[in-house]
Amino acid sequence: MKLSVRGEYALRAMQVLARDFQEDDSVVRIQEISEKQNIPKRFLEQILNDLKSAGVVQSKRGVAGGYRLKRKPEQITLAEIIRHIEGPLAPVSCVSEKYYEKCSCPDESRCAIRAVMKELRDSIVQVMEATTLADLADRARALEQQPLNPHDFMI
Amino acid sequence: MKLSVRGEYALRAMQVLARDFQEDDSVVRIQEISEKQNIPKRFLEQILNDLKSAGVVQSKRGVAGGYRLKRKPEQITLAEIIRHIEGPLAPVSCVSEKYYEKCSCPDESRCAIRAVMKELRDSIVQVMEATTLADLADRARALEQQPLNPHDFMI
DNA sequence: TTAATCTCTACTATGTCAATAGTATTTTTG
DNA sequence: CAAAAATACTATTGACATAGTAGAGATTAA
Known part of the structure; x- marks a missing residue:
């Protein structure tokens, strides 16, 4: 992963x-x-x-x-960057939207693992598509404000 | 990924x-x-x-x-299986709970990417910890009932 | 013209995927 | 009880991808 x-x-x-x-x-x-x-x-x-x-x-x-x-x-989203550098965001290619490849299992439509992997892909894509480089920069600026390790500020 | x-x-x-x-x-x-x-x-x-x-x-x-x-x-959860075969579920080791490793970035506590990767790890772990082999078997049985490709049944 | 920079190609080292070959253990059979 | 057959176990190996290094070339500003 x-x-x-x-x-x-x-x-x-x-x-x-x-x-x-x-x-x-x-x-x-x-x-x-x-x-x-x-x-x-x-x-x-x-x-x-x-x-x-x-x-x-x-x-x-x-x-x-x-x-x-x-x-x-x-x-620019994180998803775009990773897709160009690594290929599919999906954990297995048989559930990838953009880079689908048939897998070696006997029947994809009845593969329970594939069903779970689809859920996983959706959560991954959700995060990576939603986060842009602007978000990253904002967060970086916010973190720079904190004088110490954020753990010290957790209540 | x-x-x-x-x-x-x-x-x-x-x-x-x-x-x-x-x-x-x-x-x-x-x-x-x-x-x-x-x-x-x-x-x-x-x-x-x-x-x-x-x-x-x-x-x-x-x-x-x-x-x-x-x-x-x-x-038995999917998380357990994958952790034993592949190691960390986290996309980068610096956000792994079970296999933490320091990364090469200058300051982890102020790394915005790390913050996003933490979110990602959480969604991945969520799915993999929640799914047991019993769930998988149930789903497999349910899918076996379907005579055709599930796409044909989507409304 | 020179120096700083990106660009392109090639090379090496390491790790993963997968196949191969042989070993050890258990049950069955003569 | 011994031999044979079926099975899991272990080690080795080669192909390929990934991570990182190196050298020579091209472009631009001073």
């Missing part, structure tokens, strides 16, 4: 771009994202390049180059 | 054992599970062996040998 490291890095990189997003053409260097998030730089390059072909980010080459979100943070 | 093939096979095998479960000492042969579910036999052996050390099934060797659930189907 785990996200791949690739997928996790992608989300963390997008969180940085979302947090620093401005309407002008300002970009953030790979180096900077890499340092802020402890992500291996060369690996991050590949991931950002993927997200570029996916239309999530755009890049500027050369000396003052870097990456920025191609659309507003409100218009 | 995908289940490994191993995990999927484990669930499908347990579905068979749950469906055929009886209070006596009857066992089901690997061969039979393998045929019913189109799972490579030799691979299934390894998976069932894992589930044996996990205390989910028990085995009987020799001519009339095979596998059976070690406990009643009501007492």
